[in-house]
Amino acid sequence: MKITFIRPNMLPVRGRDAMQPLVFAILAGLTPPDVETVLYDDRLEAIPYDEATDLAALTVETYTARRAYQIAAEYRKRGVPVVMGGYHPTFLPEEALAHADAVVVGDADALWPQLVRDAQRGQLQRLYRDADFPPLAGAQPDRSIFRGKRYAPAALVQYGRGCRFACEFCSIHAFYGKNLRQRGVADVVADIEATGKKHIFLVDDNIFVDVPRAKELFTALIPLKIRWSCQISIDVAQDRELMKLLEKSGCTTAVVGFESLNENSLRQMKKHWNLKHNDYATSVQIFQDHGIMLYASFVFGYDEDTPDSFEHTLEFAERSQFYTANFNPLTPMPGAALYDRLEKEGRLLYDRWWLDSRFRYGDAVFHPKGMSADELTAGCYRIRKQFHSLRSIASRGLETRTNCRDPYRLGLHLASNLVSRWMIDRKQGLPLGNEE
Ligand code: B12
Ligand code: SF4
Structure with a gap:
């Protein structure tokens, strides 16, 4: 199985100061080792929609929601299921669900391994929500996902x-x-x-x-x-x-x-x-x-x-x-x-x-x-x-x-x-x- 992580851009212009999207290092660190992961950052590069993948996973803020929905439409047109998480889908899950197959509300750390297993079986649920705030322990972020990308120098x-x-x-x-x-x-x-x-x-x-x-x-x-x-x-x-x-x-x-x-x-x-x-x-x-x-x-x-x-x-x-x-x-x-x-x-x-x-x-x-x-x-x-x-x-x-x-x-x-x-x-x- 292959998961494509996407960080949508806010505006139709490329900046020079994009920072590493930490969320994807965290999710990559929690992904089972037999699952391949790749990241495309819309702020830095074009998204290769036709590259084969089994799941597109987008992080969405309010300012990037419009772009995220455009990207999601491209993947869904190609039959690739889309999952969204982050601030915006957490506050407006119904809006996000109109553009995605699944939405994660709140923190994903404890839910992600289950979501990946569901996706592997073709049984994604619509909504994933942690009833609690689990302690921040466990896997370390896997920053190898950023390799080769031109991010600002700070980690x-x-x-x-x-x-x-x-x-x-x-x-x-x-x-x-x-x-x-x-x-x-x-x-x-x-x-x-x-x-x-x-x-x-x-x-x-x-x-x-x-x-x-x-x-x-x-x-x-x-x-x-x-x-x-x-x-x-x-x-x-x-x-x-x-x-x-x-x-x-x-x-x-x-x-x-x-x-x-x-x-x-x-x-x-x-x-x-x-x-x-x-x-x-x-x-x-x-x-x-x-x-x-x-x-x-x-x-x-x-x-x-x-x-x-x-x-x-x-x-x-x-x-x-x-x-x-x-x-x-x-x-x-x-x-x-x-x-x-x-x-x-x-x-x-x-x-x-x-x-x-x-x-x-x-x-x-x-x-x-x-x-x-x-x-x-x-x-x-x-x-x-x-x-x-x-x-x-x-x-x-x-x-x-x-x-x-x-x-x-x-x-x-x-x-x-x-x-x-x-x-x-x-x-x-x-x-x-x-x-x-
Ligand atoms: C660092 C930061 C920045 C950096 C850029 C970071 C980057 N990588 O590009 C800078 C300083 C440039 C920046 C800019 C802006 N930011 Co900012 N930023 C942050 C900050 C402080 C940390 C982000 C982070 O790394 N968090 C750590 C990760 C692990 O947390 P997370 O993203 O929430 O992810 C967890 C869950 O949400 C969920 N999740 C998130 N995405 C996904 C995706 C999937 C598929 C799944 C399953 C789960 C999932 O799982 C994660 C782990 O549990 C956040 C506040 C915060 N606490 O997050 C504000 C925040 C995200 N920013 C915010 C804003 C408003 C902005 C600006 C628009 C400000 C402005 N007026 O210009 C700009 C433009 C942003 C843009 N979209 O381009 C708001 C967004 C609010 C909203 N409702 O969308 C926040 C929440 C700050 C706030 N106090 O309100 N920002
Ligand atoms: S609630 Fe906290 S993080 Fe938000 S603006 Fe106030 S002091 Fe800053």
């Missing part, structure tokens, strides 16, 4: 799943609820060593969900002498011991969700804890004192945001000399509490924006209160461009504790800013999927 590794917060717009709480699980530290260390890479992206939604376990991990990373990136909540800055461990263990960049400079907006999105310990400027100083380059994330469109919010936030992001930042229109994702609220308030512009041929990447998809939807789209695009101007890249690059602290960091600063600068206009305004 993706996961320590845990879930987040202790429940920000209104975020899919994580909707997916995992309050459940928090972590792998054994020794497994993670072995996994990192097996990648053979010296730069690791720890993909946990929030690596700071459990203080003792975070300390255990960071301590175990010190002897590996790697550089690593993570996503972390800003409240870590009040724990000086943890900050020292982050620095000592090689943490070079961290994605931090600042989201908004407006306290009421933070309250509305259930992220007011962002300001519980320190103001933003103080937290930024603490991170930078420890050499950590910040990738700051902002959203616009909460009820108190007005057209002035854009320049105000841009000014803060430049003054803080973040190595990079994203400025996105608040986007209701199915499954997240925000989606249900905006739907109830009758403020959604589309029935299902992710399938609508009129939707364009970067577009606002609901009626904000303090500006028009077009102003929201245009404001995010404008400051994204300004933040990636050569003047801004150069002046942010002069932050001596982080962005130009050593040649490695400066190289990272320049490379990520120049790639993002190049991508902004290539992505903005494109339809999702491959056809109009």
Whole structure:
């Protein structure tokens, strides 16, 4: 038997920064050894639909759903059954089942071997759903599936799943609820060593969900002498011991969700804890004192945001000399509490924006209160461009504790800013999927 794993592309354009789709290394590691596996990544290469296979297995996010359904149609036309899993089918299994033979809801780790056996017997069930959140132990990811593909240099590794917060717009709480699980530290260390890479992206939604376990991990990373990136909540800055461990263990960049400079907006999105310990400027100083380059994330469109919010936030992001930042229109994702609220308030512009041929990447998809939807789209695009101007890249690059602290960091600063600068206009305004 042969399984073809597919990672659909979001837009009809190839990027230069595709990262390894970790999910397929995990599934490959759980696949019985007598089953052949191959991966095609739609972001990097054309999919050979006519190559013989017994099952097409697609990972689907909301932004890639339209493309995933197009790919699934090609396989099903050729008589190949299709299974889908990931965030989007988990939240909308009925929608996905209209395009697939089987759907996995939630985590697949414990279900995958059974699904493969069912497929071998030609007895795929329609829906696979784990009633529980099984512990994250067992098989190690099999990254040989990525061999020969031109991915970004960092290897993706996961320590845990879930987040202790429940920000209104975020899919994580909707997916995992309050459940928090972590792998054994020794497994993670072995996994990192097996990648053979010296730069690791720890993909946990929030690596700071459990203080003792975070300390255990960071301590175990010190002897590996790697550089690593993570996503972390800003409240870590009040724990000086943890900050020292982050620095000592090689943490070079961290994605931090600042989201908004407006306290009421933070309250509305259930992220007011962002300001519980320190103001933003103080937290930024603490991170930078420890050499950590910040990738700051902002959203616009909460009820108190007005057209002035854009320049105000841009000014803060430049003054803080973040190595990079994203400025996105608040986007209701199915499954997240925000989606249900905006739907109830009758403020959604589309029935299902992710399938609508009129939707364009970067577009606002609901009626904000303090500006028009077009102003929201245009404001995010404008400051994204300004933040990636050569003047801004150069002046942010002069932050001596982080962005130009050593040649490695400066190289990272320049490379990520120049790639993002190049991508902004290539992505903005494109339809999702491959056809109009
Ligand atoms: C790393 C990451 C990225 C990386 C890219 C990663 C890559 N390989 O290309 C970067 C930073 C570039 C990125 C970009 C974006 N991302 Co992102 N990303 C993540 C993150 C943090 C980790 C992904 C990961 O490796 N997870 C580990 C794997 C093992 O978990 P998993 O994918 O959930 O897989 C498990 C199950 O879902 C299931 N499963 C998944 N797929 C399949 C397929 C089959 C066949 C089966 C059987 C099972 C199955 O089994 C797996 C094991 O149990 C996730 C959050 C998260 N926790 O997953 C967000 C996340 C996936 N991203 C998200 C978003 C919104 C984006 C962006 C659209 C952001 C933006 N506005 O531009 C972009 C564009 C993404 C795109 N489609 O191209 C959302 C998606 C929400 C949704 N409803 O779809 C998430 C959930 C973050 C969030 N907080 O909401 N992202
Ligand atoms: S802290 Fe981050 S991962 Fe956690 S719920 Fe909020 S946005 Fe999602």
